[in-house]
Amino acid sequence: DQQVKQNSPSLSVQEGRISILNCDYTNSMFDYFLWYKKYPAEGPTFLISISSIKDKNEDGRFTVFLNKSAKHLSLHIVPSQPGDSAVYFCAANTGGFKTIFGAGTRLFVKA
Amino acid sequence: DGGITQSPKYLFRKEGQNVTLSCEQNLNHDAMYWYRQDPGQGLRLIYYSQIVNDFQKGDIAEGYSVSREKKESFPLTVTSAQKNPTAFYLCASSDSTSGIYEQYFGPGTRLTVT
Numbered sequence: 279d280q281q282v283k284q285n286s287p288s289l290s291v292q293e294g295r296i297s298i299l300n301c302d303y304t305n306s307m308f309d310y311f312l313w314y315k316k317y318p319a320e321g322p323t324f325l326i327s328i329s330s331i332k333d334k335n336e337d338g339r340f341t342v343f344l345n346k347s348a349k350h351l352s353l354h355i356v357p358s359q360p361g362d363s364a365v366y367f368c369a370a371n372t373g374g375f376k377t378i379f380g381a382g383t384r385l386f387v388k389a
Numbered sequence: 390d391g392g393i394t395q396s397p398k399y400l401f402r403k404e405g406q407n408v409t410l411s412c413e414q415n416l417n418h419d420a421m422y423w424y425r426q427d428p429g430q431g432l433r434l435i436y437y438s439q440i441v442n443d444f445q446k447g448d449i450a451e452g453y454s455v456s457r458e459k460k461e462s463f464p465l466t467v468t469s470a471q472k473n474p475t476a477f478y479l480c481a482s483s484d485s486t487s488g489i490y491e492q493y494f495g496p497g498t499r500l501t502v503t
Binding site: 320322367378 | 393395398420422424429430431432433434437439447479481483485490491492493494495496497
C-alpha cells in the first residue's frame with residue numbers, strides 16, 4: 279500500500295523552462311510534506327518542505343504547492359538548470375518519527 | 390565538517406552470512422534511521438532510534454537487527470534470515486527536537502549478496 283505516490287518515473291525539461299514534479303498521497307493524517315533531491319552515489323538531501331496548514335512555500339527557484347482536498351502536492355522549479363538533474367523524492371510525515379517516501383521522479387534538464 | 394558517514398560504499402557477501410553496515414554521525418542528532426531502497430520503490434524504513442539504547446522496528450525489520458550504544462553510531466546487521474538482502478541501504482539522522490523532521494542522509498551502502 280503506497281501512501282505516497284510519484285506516478286512519473288522520469289521527466290525531461292529544457293533548461294530555463296519550468297519543471298513540475300507531482301506527488302499524490304492517500305493518508306489524510308499527513309501534516310508535513312518534504313521534498314528531497316538525490317544525486318547518483320549520494321544520499322538524499324532536503325530541499326523544501328510544507329506544513330499542511332499552508333498551501334504554498336517558496337525558496338528561491340523552488341516552490342511547493344499543497345492541495346489538501348485533492349491530496350496532491352507539486353514541486354515547481356523555475357527556471358530549471360542542468361544542475362537540477364537528479365532524482366526527487368516526495369515524503370510525508372504525520373508528526374512523528376516515521377516519514378513515508380515516494381518512489382522518486384528522475385528529472386533531466388537539457389542544456 | 391558535520392555529517393553522516395556510511396561504510397563501506399560497496400559490500401559483497403555470500404548468502405548465509407551476516408553482515409554489518411556502519412553508520413556514524415557527528416551532527417549531535419538524537420534520532421537515527423535505516424532505510425532500504427530497491428529499484429522503482431521509495432525508501433522503506435527498517436529501524437529507527439530516538440535515543441541511545443532505544444530503537445523501534447520500521448516497516449520491514451524482519452531479517453535485520455540494530456544497536457544504539459552510542460549517540461553517534463547506529464550499525465545495521467543484515468542477517469541470513471533476510472530473504473532479499475541485496476539493496477541500497479541509507480542511514481539518516483534528525484534533530485528530534487527541531488519539529489521540522491528533516492533528515493540528513495549518508496551516502497549509502499550498496500550490498501550485494503550472491
